[in-house]
Structures are given as C-alpha cells and as structure tokens.
Amino acid sequence: MGQTINAAMQSEAMISLRGLRVSYGEREILHGISFDVVHGETLVILGGSGSGKSTLLRTLVGLERPSSGEIWLKGKNIAAISAEEMDEIRKKIGMSFQGGALFGSMTVGENVALPLREHTKLEESTIEIILRLKLDQVGLSGFENYMPSQLSGGMKKRAAVARALAMDPEILFFDEPSAGLDPIIAAGVDQLILELKSAFHMTIIVVTHELASAFLIADRMVLIDKGNVVAIGSTEEMRASTQPRVRQFLDRIAEPEVSQELDYLQMLTEDNRLGR
Amino acid sequence: MELTTQIGESVTDALAYLGALATLGSRAAYFTFVAPLRGKPLRLQRAISQAMQVGVRALPILSLITFFIGLILALQSAYELRKFGALNFVASAVAISMTRELGPLITAIVVIGRSGSAFAAEIGTMKVTEEIDALETMAINPIHFLVTPKFLAMIVMLPCLTIWANSMGILGGALFGVAQADFTWVRYVRASLDALFLRDIVTGLVKSVMFGITITAVGCHEGLSTGAGAEQVGRSTTRAVVVSIFLVIVVDLVFTALFFFMSDR
Numbered sequence: 001m002g003q004t005i006n007a008a009m010q011s012e013a014m015i016s017l018r019g020l021r022v023s024y025g026e027r028e029i030l031h032g033i034s035f036d037v038v039h040g041e042t043l044v045i046l047g048g049s050g051s052g053k054s055t056l057l058r059t060l061v062g063l064e065r066p067s068s069g070e071i072w073l074k075g076k077n078i079a080a081i082s083a084e085e086m087d088e089i090r091k092k093i094g095m096s097f098q099g100g101a102l103f104g105s106m107t108v109g110e111n112v113a114l115p116l117r118e119h120t121k122l123e124e125s126t127i128e129i130i131l132r133l134k135l136d137q138v139g140l141s142g143f144e145n146y147m148p149s150q151l152s153g154g155m156k157k158r159a160a161v162a163r164a165l166a167m168d169p170e171i172l173f174f175d176e177p178s179a180g181l182d183p184i185i186a187a188g189v190d191q192l193i194l195e196l197k198s199a200f201h202m203t204i205i206v207v208t209h210e211l212a213s214a215f216l217i218a219d220r221m222v223l224i225d226k227g228n229v230v231a232i233g234s235t236e237e238m239r240a241s242t243q244p245r246v247r248q249f250l251d252r253i254a255e256p257e258v259s260q261e262l263d264y265l266q267m268l269t270e271d272n273r274l275g276r
Numbered sequence: 277m278e279l280t281t282q283i284g285e286s287v288t289d290a291l292a293y294l295g296a297l298a299t300l301g302s303r304a305a306y307f308t309f310v311a312p313l314r315g316k317p318l319r320l321q322r323a324i325s326q327a328m329q330v331g332v333r334a335l336p337i338l339s340l341i342t343f344f345i346g347l348i349l350a351l352q353s354a355y356e357l358r359k360f361g362a363l364n365f366v367a368s369a370v371a372i373s374m375t376r377e378l379g380p381l382i383t384a385i386v387v388i389g390r391s392g393s394a395f396a397a398e399i400g401t402m403k404v405t406e407e408i409d410a411l412e413t414m415a416i417n418p419i420h421f422l423v424t425p426k427f428l429a430m431i432v433m434l435p436c437l438t439i440w441a442n443s444m445g446i447l448g449g450a451l452f453g454v455a456q457a458d459f460t461w462v463r464y465v466r467a468s469l470d471a472l473f474l475r476d477i478v479t480g481l482v483k484s485v486m487f488g489i490t491i492t493a494v495g496c497h498e499g500l501s502t503g504a505g506a507e508q509v510g511r512s513t514t515r516a517v518v519v520s521i522f523l524v525i526v527v528d529l530v531f532t533a534l535f536f537f538m539s540d541r
Binding site for chain 2: 058061062063086087088090091093095097098099101102103104114115118119163
C-alpha cells in the first residue's frame, strides 16, 4: 500500500486508517483495521468489552504503536513519525479519558490551564480568560478553584472535556464518555458533545458501548468485534443492517450458550489460540 | 539445563531492569542539566515543593534516628575501647563511622521509606487513573513533568540531609562522651572534628548523591511500570522500597570499595 493512498481521499479525510494492526507482546488485538474519518463528522466506535475499541483509540492518539499499517492524521503517518512530530500533532488533538484523568494535585483551573501554560507563551491574564471560557463551555463556570476530588463523576468528565478543549483542538477523542455515570448525567455529557459538534464543527471520535448515546451523537458508526471492523456506516445504515453480528450487538442478544461439551472445548482452545 | 536457563533469565531480567533505571536516570539528568540550556525551563516551583517534602519534612524523624544511631555507635565502640582504657577514642570512632558510612546510609533508608515509596505510589496512582496517558496526549513529557523535579530535589536534598544526619550522630555520641567518658561538649566536638578529614565527609556526600539518584530512579520506574488496578500501586510501592534498599547497599559497596582502592594508591 505504502504511499499509494490517493490524495483526494486524504484531503477530505481527517484520519485514514490503513491495515492497522496492534499487538500487546505476542497477542494481536487489532487485525488490520481500515476506515476514514471525514472532516467535521462525529464518528462513534462501537464494540463490546475486549473488542479492541479502546486499543484502537489509544493507537489513534499515539499511546500505542501499531505493529503494522498506517494512520494518516493531518497529512502525516503517525505510525512512522518521531516523538517530536507526534507531540506537534498532539497539540492539535484533545482527549477526554474515561475517568477524566484530571491531575489530583491541581485545581480544576490549573488542570485546564496546564496545556496552555506548557505549550504557549500567553500572558497569565489571557490564560485566565481562556480558562473561564472553556469552563463556561462545559457548564462548569466558577469551579476553577475546586480540586478534582471535590467534583462528582459528571463534573469530572466535563472538566476533562474543558482541558481537552484548552488548545482549541481540531480533533476531539472521547473514551467511554458515559461510563460510570447515571442516565441523566450521561445524557448531559451527550448533550455537551452535541453542543461542541454544532458550535465548532470539530471532528469528534467517541468510543463507547452505550447504544442510546451512540445513536444520539453519531454521524457515522464503526462496529469493532474481536479486532476487526464488522460494519461501518451512517446511523440509519446501521439500524437497517441485516448483518448478524451487527444485529446481535444492536438488539443486545447474548452470546449463544455453548451446550455441547465438544463445542465448549473447541471454544476454549480457539480462545486460547487467539490469546497466544 | 533447566537451572541454567532460569539463571540466564534472571540475569537478563536484572540487566534489563538496571538498563531501564539507567535510561530513566539519564533522561532525568538530561532534563535537569541539559534541557534548560536548550530553552526547556526547569520546573523550579515543583522541584522546591518536592525538596520541602523530601528534605525539610524528613528532618524531625531523621534527627531522632541519627541521634540514636550516634549514641548506639558510641556505646558499642566504648564496649571495646574501654578494655584498652582508650575511651577518648570514642569521639573519632563515632565521627568517622557516621560521616563515611552510617550518615549517608541511614539518611538514604529514611528517605526511601518516606519519599521513594511516595514517588512510586504517586506515579503509580497516576498511571492507573490514566493521568500519565493524559500527560502524553497533551504532549507533556511525563519524565520532564514528574520525574525531573523529584530528581533535582533528591540530588540537592540528600547531601544536605546527610550533613545534618552526620551532625546529629556526632551529637548522639557526645551525649555518651559527656556522660561517661569525661568529655565536655566542646572538647567532644573538637575531638570529632580533629579526627575527620575532608575526604571522609566528601566520600559520604558523593555516596549520598548516588543514593539520591538510585532512589529516584527506582521509585519513579516502579511507579511508571505499574500495571492496571489499585492493588498494583501497592505492589509497586513495596517493590520500590525493597529494590531501593538493596540497590542503595550495592551502590554503597561499589563506592566504598572504589574509595578504598583510590586512597590506597
């Protein structure tokens, strides 16, 4: 494949994945993932536990290195660039982690201002203004002097989004935005993502297994299963899909019980083979 | 065959571990001494707060421990010396063994217990809660951000603490000297200072700097290599303490031998 990706595709696509494989040691998690993320869309990566969706997200932000394949992000293949170049790209992306990952020893304000203080030469007064603005955007005005431990789960997520927004990123990544939140608070976070989408036309990539939230915020969806892309398409296409694996996931059908001893044995050995 | 394979594996594991420590240590040293010259400023604010934590807050417990150690040393050496009627040598015995050996070592062990474990726990918790990942996605180098201030604080504070520990040890010895060996406080301190060469103090301080590097590298490395889950933080912290104590003693042996053979020639 190499450099053969056509230029037209690249200019339209914000991110292009080509044959992406990721392994932890001997064990391969992603077995050749390829898809594009279009500029300005909200793409939801769906998948069950252990499907490899979190690994995919970690690879996209450069926390894991692929064993082969390409990730084209802003015209650069981040699978093959130096740490310095990756850091330059990272200043243009924002990531909201599952648990927020706010620094516990700093106030909310210091957390949000940290990337600005690290990477810009802005005046402290300017940083103060940006900080207020970002906190206002996520509905946390006036919380800058709170410690993360004093915030509720939903507020922590909002603060994490504010921090991810600090550098005005072009791409925003979310890892399980509604994990560990009650339905009402989770809906609030979904609402926040929708607001960001309409206000900034940012490219947003969300990893989740929450179907309701996924259908609410997504323009397009990718379903990942056992390290492979099972289906990709708009929310309507996904709803209408007749693919058994897609139906199983969307209709929340449990894995069929293994009744035969022999089948069970086979399942175990197969899993074992995968696990190697 | 089995045994040789096992031995081989343990040796390669140990070498890989030392390699990881050396890499971490040298990167921290790079960010402390070289990077500031290239326009990446040091985080002095963070280093100072670490120095408070590592150094100043350790003073009460360290003072108490080294005072007792000095007193114990005096008692133990007096046990032998009084057979020769040479009780007045207690001062020099305590002074030399404190400055050359026990001052740096006891300080290192106290600092391992207070700070080496804290480094591993702090960084390990940050690893588990994805804060280290968050730093990386914000293009902030975790070693520059987290390890370097600790490194700087350690290599400055450990020699300072050691000097303090030496003095407290000598004071502990003096208590015995005054009470049991007809010394006055002034005469005891003078006898101690007379017995010391600058070399004794300097070798102790060189060791303490090496101990500081070792403790920081082990504590931070254990923290950074913490696996998933809260119980892993506990495991990292324990390992940081055990490995630090072991490596500090190894470093101690290496440098003591080095100084011994250097002074021989």
